[in-house]
Amino acid sequence: MDTHGNSITIAALEGPLMGSVRVPGDKSISHRAVLFSAMAQGTSRLSGVLDSDDVRSSVRAVQQLGASVNLEKMADGSLAGGITGWGPAGPKQPDAPIDCGNSGTTSRLLMGILAPWECKVTLTGDDSLQRRPMRRVTTPLVRMGARFYPEDKDTLPLEVCGTKGLRGIEYDSPVASAQVKTAVLLAGVFAQGTTVVTEPSPSRNHTELMLPLYGVSTTAASGMGSVEGPAAMHACEIDVPGDPSSAAFLACAAALVPGSAIQIENVSLNPARIGFLRTLEQMGVDASRRSVGSAGKELSGIISVQYCEKLHGCEVPAEKIASLVDEVPVLSLVAAHARGVTVFRGVEELRLKETDRVAGIIEGLSLLDVNAWMDGNDLYIEGNPDLKVPEGIVFDSKGDHRFAMTWALAGLVGGGAPVQVRGFESVSVSYPGFMEDIRSLVRVS
Ligand SMILES: O=C(O)C1=C[C@@H](OP(=O)(O)O)[C@@H](O)[C@H](O)C1
Ligand SMILES: C=C(OP(=O)(O)O)C(=O)O
CATH class of the missing domain: 3.65.10.10 (Enolpyruvate transferase domain)
Incomplete structure (x- = not known):
């Protein structure tokens, strides 16, 4: 070579x-382990986490938002260690935009994570990510009560303006996308009432499977996921x-x-x-x-x-x-x-x-x-x-x-x-x- x-x-x-x-380690599960641990109260213990550019984008993002990340490189190349989340205090207002790099998962999941908190956070990414559609996530989150600026813009950079007054919704997603489903469900964890997402065909269900480990009960069926808010998220152990x-x-x-x-x-x-x-x-x-x-x-x-x-x-x-x-x-x-x-x-x-x-x-x-x-x-x-x-x-x-x-x-x-x-x-x-x-x-x- x-x-x-x-x-x-x-x-x-x-x-x-x-x-x-x-x-x-699985990239989708690694992102979720990092992001969900940052949302939870207490210190989660993670092992087998993928060490790649995309997962590092999620790690940097949660650090900017106030989570404390102590992941170390293991002999097999994976990351393992603890993440202490912001819990009920909510994320800290970052002093700079969050760069999600090349990672669609980081950017779209963060929109749902930030939506239930009184914060103003600008999300951006590399040239590729700045061309990818975000309205698929902002549309349902706006229906729940969040705001995004510039209004109606489909691409990053976007400013997320969250609110504590988020309302649960029933959302019939036009696309089979786990990123859309997850963003809406994560916002639903801290919204008032039930949030239900249905999709035209079943997308990956890691969020529905992992949230219960953090103490949030979910209902999941093929092509459907739902959560009851507001719920509390507690630290847990995840082996990816x-x-x-x-x-x-x-x-x-x-x-x-x-x-x-x-x-x-x-x-x-x-x-x-x-x-x-x-x-x-x-x-x-x-x-x-x-x-x-x-x-x-x-x-x-x-x-x-x-x-x-x-x-x-x-x-x-x-x-x-x-x-x-x-x-x-x-x-x-x-x-x-x-x-x-x-x-x-x-x-x-x-x-x-x-x-x-x-x-x-x-x-x-x-x-x-x-x-x-x-x-x-x-x-x-x-x-x-x-x-x-x-x-x-x-x-x-x-x-x-x-x-x-x-x-x-x-x-x-x-x-x-x-x-x-x-x-x-x-x-x-x-x-x-x-x-x-x-x-x-x-x-x-
Ligand atoms: O939720 C996830 O972790 C992902 C969902 C998929 O995207 P969509 O849900 O947007 O199709 C997939 O392409 C991406 O690599 C990771
Ligand atoms: C589409 C992918 O990831 P993301 O949407 O997170 O950028 C992928 O890994 O192929």
């Missing part, structure tokens, strides 16, 4: 992927399981490299997060999971994946997209190697992530001479089972960590010429040790 400034050259792996690996979204890159690599057979240990097996396993199975991959325990109410266990000689295309229905929303880029690379057409239905939300991921998939696959196109909101990929990476390909992650890893994988599994990936360093947003973990699994005979 040869580094040229911001771009790296990645050659095909020298052998199959074999053996076991542990992936770093491994991130299935990171595991997906290793699973897809194993499915594509001849002779591979790997186990990924201590991964969250939350059904709302492992849609990618079902899609790999539908494509013919021998992929299985075994539940070994649970971290709180989050199931965790081992994922096993083997090389698949005869991958075939499949169809992913719109109501399943939320269960694999961050995995569509890497699954598209698998689809590019499969016989026949794969269709991901209803992928319009992908256009609103760190980059327009629909455009990024189509553009990146076209460099591999693979046809991908949109018809309405459905993404089609016409695979080529004989795909070999042509000479001289330069992929551009455009600063999107999921593409940095997807296009690196294109080179690693490509069985052809090396590829260059511009902006590879954005892996630090969610999976800083991605390349080391892949390399630790390679067996050279």
